[in-house]
Each structure stands twice: as C-alpha cells, then as structure tokens.
Amino acid sequence: MAKNVAEMLPGETAIIAGFADEQIGLKLLELGLLPGTAIRFNFTAPFGDPVCVSVSDVDLSLRIDEASTISVIN
C-alpha cells in the first residue's frame, strides 16, 4: 500500500518510493534518502512535529510537512 512517511507509526519500517515535492526531494536525496532505501520511523517530538527517522544508520529530523512528501511502500 502506498503511503507517506508522515502516516507511519513509531517503529515502522518502509521503503522509500519517491518524492512529491521536487525542491524537498533534491535536499532529501543529498542526505541519502534515495528511492529504494529503507526508512524507519523512530519517534515524534512532543507535539507530533517534527519527527525523527533513520535512513542507512543516520537519524534525521524532518518536519511533518517534509515527511509527508516522501512516499513509501511497505
């Protein structure tokens, strides 16, 4: 089922499928978020935004707006 990172639950793992926003996508690519890589949703900040994800052993913080542009498959 296709969904985006913002819809994932803490502890859930998925594969990055693509980016809905070109500008954000380019930046995420540089950080190593490549389509086909596994992404793990770690936890959210106290008010649910931003969120912390792991991609190839790197912990990243993303705003919900940013996370929702990453579509994933699991």
Add this chain to the structure above:
Amino acid sequence: MENGRIRIALTGKPNAGKSSLFNHLTGLNQKIGNFPGVTVDKRMGYCQLDNNTHAEIIDLPGIYSLYPRTLDEKIVTEIFSDQKSELYPDKVVLIADATNLKNCMLLLTQLIDLRIPTVVALNMMDLAAKSGLSIDVKRLSSLLDVPVVMINARKGHGIYELKRLLAEPLSASKKSVFQIEDEIKPVIAIIRNHFTLATDYEAYHFLQQTDNLIFLTQEQRAFVKAVAKEHQFFPHKYQGAETVMRYGFIQELLNKAIVKPSHRDWKKVSHGIDRVLTHKVGGYLIFFGVLFLIFQAIFAWAQIPMDFIDSSFARLSNNLSRELPEGPFFELISQGIVPGIGGIVIFIPQIAILFACIAILEESGYMARVVFLMDKAMRKFGLNGKSVVPLMSGWACAIPAIMATRTIDNWKERLITIFVTPFMSCSARLPVFTILVALIIPDVKLFGFFNYQGLVLMGLYLLGFLAAIFSAWAMKFILKTTERSFLMMELPTYRMPRWPNVGYTIIEKTKTFVFEAGRVILAISIILWVLKSYGPLDEMNDANRVVKAESSSLQLSEAEIDNRVAAYKLEHSYAGKLGKGIEPLIRPLGFDWKIGIALVSSFAAREVFVGTIAAIYSISSAEDQPTIKQRLRSEINPETGGPRYTPAVGMSLLIFYTFAMQCMSTLAIVKRETKGWKWPLIQLAYMTGLAYLSAFIVYQVMS
C-alpha cells in the same frame, strides 16, 4: 604554492569532527576573519606540516554537497568552483565520519569531479570499531584514487600521518564519477571555453547555480543565463539525476570497501537517551532544568570573577589618578580609558560561562534535540527551532548571538531572529538591573523563601523574552516571503563533549565580544569623558567665581566648595547640556537631566549607565567614594524634597532598559548581517519606541 606555503581547506558534513581536527592542526594559532564580500566567518589557522612546509588551514562550514542551503554553505560552493579565487585551496582534507560513510562521500565525489587534490581523513574510527564496522581502507583509497588516512580527531590520533601526507605532493583523483549527459555536452563546452575552466563539472556548476556564485559579475551571469536559455538547459533538471548517479557509485564503492557492516543496535545507548530527552513531558522538564542551571552559572559563578575585576579596575583607576601627573592627557588615561577597558573586561566571565554551556550542549549532541523539541513552538511565533541557540546566546551578548543566526536557511525566519534577539536581556543590562533593583526593591523574602529582588530580576528577564517572542509573532504577519522553510537536519549520536573544543569556542566568542563590542564601548567611554570634562570655556572658567559668590553666606568648608564647583562644572559641561536638552522629553518617564546623561551615554552600550551615574555623582561627591547604591539612595529630588529614585522612577528605568535598543555595536552587526541600514534603523525605532511607551505607562501609573 610559493615558499613552501600551501593553502589547505577542511571540509565535510556537519558533525564529522571538522572543528576538532582544525583545533588539533592549528592549536591556538587561529584567527577569525571574514570572507571577502560576504559576512561568513572565516576560521583560519597555521600549521607546520614538516620542516619545509608551512600550511594555511581554512575551516569551511559543514556541508553535504556543493548545492548549498544556507548562507554559510554558499561559501563552500564559491571557494571550490572559483579556481581563480585567491582562496582556492591547493589541497583539501575531507573529514568523513566512518560510522556514516555513505553521506560523507557525496561531497567527495563532487570534489573528485572538480579535480581538486583531496585527502580523506576517516574520522571516528573508535566509534566505527565499537559498532563492529570494518572498512578496507586500502581498497577504499584505490577505488577512489584518493589517499585515505584514519584519524581520531578527538584524541589526536593519526594527525601526524595526515600532516606528513599533506606535506607531500598530491595529485587529484583521475576517477570520473558523474557522467555528463550527451545532450548538455555542447553547452558545457561553450561555458568551459568562455571562462577557460579546468573541468566540465565546474562549467556544469556555472550553469546549475549561476545565482549562487557571487564571484561572477553581472555580465558573466547574464552570459551564462543566455547560453543556458539558448540551449534549453534548465537548472535543477539534472540535479536529482546527478545525486542518484553519485549515490549509485558510492553504494558500489561501499559494497566493495566495507568488509563488515555495523551491528544493528550500536546506537542503542543514544536512542535510549533520546527516549528520555525528547519525552513528551520529561524532555521539556530537562530542557528547563538545563536553562535554570545555565542561569545559575551566569549569576552565581560569574559574580566572583566579576567582583574581582570590578575592584581591580577601580583600584587601578584611583591609583593612576593619584600617581600620574596632573593634566588632561593623564586624566584621560585614569578616568576615561582605564574605566572604559574595565567596562569591557567585566563582561568576559558571563560571556565565557554562557558560551561554555552552549558549546557543551552543542558538542554533546543535545542542542540538535533542543532544536527538535522547540521547532513547532518556535514556528508558531515566526521563528525556527534553530532560533533557540541565538536567543539563548542573547543572554550573554547579542553580537555573537546575531552571528549565530547564519545557520537558519530561511531568510524571513533568520531576519525575525536577528530582529528580536536584542530583547533577550544581555549581560550588559544586568549591572543596570542589579543596581536599580537593589535600590527600589526591599531585600526581604516572600514566604521566607523567595527573595523579592531575585523575583523582580527574573521577571525582567521573562519580560525581555516575552517581548522577543511577541515581536516575532507580529513580524510573522508583516513580513512576506515565498521562500520555504526547512528543518531537515541530522540528529548526531550523543557523545561526551571534547573539552578543548569547548575552550576554543569560549576564546572565539569572547574575542568576538571584545573586538566587536569592546572597541565601540572604549571609544564611547573616551568621548563621554571628554563631554563630561569640557564645556563652553567662559561657563567653565566662571565655575569658581559663581559658586563662591553663591555660597559666600553659607560658610562652607574648602572641600564642600570644591564639590559644588565640580557639580557646577558637570552641569555646564557638554554632557550636562545634552542631558538638559533631552530633559523635557524624558520628564514624562520620571527622569531628570542626570539620568538623561546616563541614557544618552547608554546608547553606546547599556552598562555605561552605571559608570556614567557613578561619574556624575562621584564628581560631585566626597573623595572617599561611597558605593553608587548608597549615593543614589541619598540623592534628593529638589522638586519634591523626597528621594530622587522613587520606586516609580526605578521601575520606569528598569522597563526602559529592558526594551530599549541601546547598543551601537549590535546595530553595527545587524547592519552587516542584513546588508543595509533598513533593519537596524527599524529595530532602533521599534525597540526604543516600545521602551519609551512602556516606561511612560509604568511611571504614570505608579506615581
């Protein structure tokens, strides 16, 4: 490369250990300058590589790739894509985090394509070993055609090998990672020929980010854009494909060079700490606990060295006035310059302690979590999670704080942060607060526990903070922008802070304060001394005669007459005239011309208030200088016959000092950071207007 002097640039992604390596290579032999034309700090140092080779080391801001996001990062792109620049390095050291090789390699592959002679310093080998990671370094080096040195930048291991390697001739890698597509080869050739560039990839960057390359002139930029348009080259069209292609190469490389990957759970401890520190309730409690500790450190611990500095300079000034011969020049030294320098040095303990705390939080990795925790709340007020560091630094000094806003990539959020940071009560306000609070608030305890004076002081800090965030909130609606705001940031693994790095940060920030703010404070103290010592000649010369005539019937002692002469002189000096000139303006706030002089001089820097008040009264007081507080308490308001410093006047002054923009050095920095007079002038008008209005209301209500 001339006379065995070479230029080496350090680069790498944030948190890879760049500053540790820089500090190891250069020691205290470093200085902060500015990159020409832009306001980004240039950290430079010198290092003797071997007997014959001396190197100039430039520490560049952390960056993931040559496509910059922030002002800080732009400079890296600039330097690497302008081979004709005088800053173009002979060699580059790329610091790579061994535990996270993948996204350190992106920049490396770009440097390889630019044909820049590069050495990879593989850092954090200790953590890599702990995580079970095993890298075939020889293989990595031969696959990249780049020398690789293993180092531990925290402990200084491998530095010797790195230096030796850098002293030897180094050629650029012959690999080509990025294959430029056939369809754009013609346009690349045009640009490359026109600018006589060394590589295709450089030409490609000219086309990709024409506007980011500040070294291009208007005509050159227009030329590049025209060529791009003619050949239908659209910037960003190829960027995604380039990144994917590079990561493809990197993945293949790592598949060959990594013998054994790290365990899945080597970050277990770090993740465990995160569960506590970013907890819904606990996370905030811990953050506020940390803030409280920092405050405790600024107020309690800094007091001891500050008292010492204060008394030392007072003694020095007194001794000098006694020992030096008479004359305006020596008076200038003992009463103008020495107290002026004292007024700068006194802030060093607080600034050093606050920046030590901030450096420890940054080094340990906690600051990134604070940004993470605060981002949503800060965004409601038009700020960014990254605004937390500047705002906190504002408690010490707005100048380094405003410089710290450069990590905020969104211009609007950065501007708002710059605009409101001076509301945070800096250490220069504290002496003013302390003396006035002690004067008007009784030293008693509420419920036998809370000290009233302490509570009022805390209230003033809170007031400053509230003014900052509500002004930010208002600006959020006023400023319009189409630029998007991003957070995307790495949360580094928790580590013990490296203490030498904390030490270097303290030195760097203190230097910034001393040289940026200090020289203005010193200059103003000298000007003030002149204004207070001189006036229209006929009036000043008349002082003796007028006072004697006035007081002939009073049978005063010699000393009392001298005091009256001195007071008369001050009243008729240029400073006195200035104070009297603004008296009608500040009377509604409850201030007289003496406070007026102090206010005027505070526009140089706030703490000058205390010195000026001391000067005003000490000139007219007896020789055994009573403390300023006692002197102020006994000051009589001639109109009412009661004390001059009533609670209403004191509160009005406190409120005025909380809000007013009274720091010339801050305005100068804001001008530099916003590239124009527009924002510093708006800031001056807004903050001082708010201060005037609030002080007016407070005084009118209370009296």
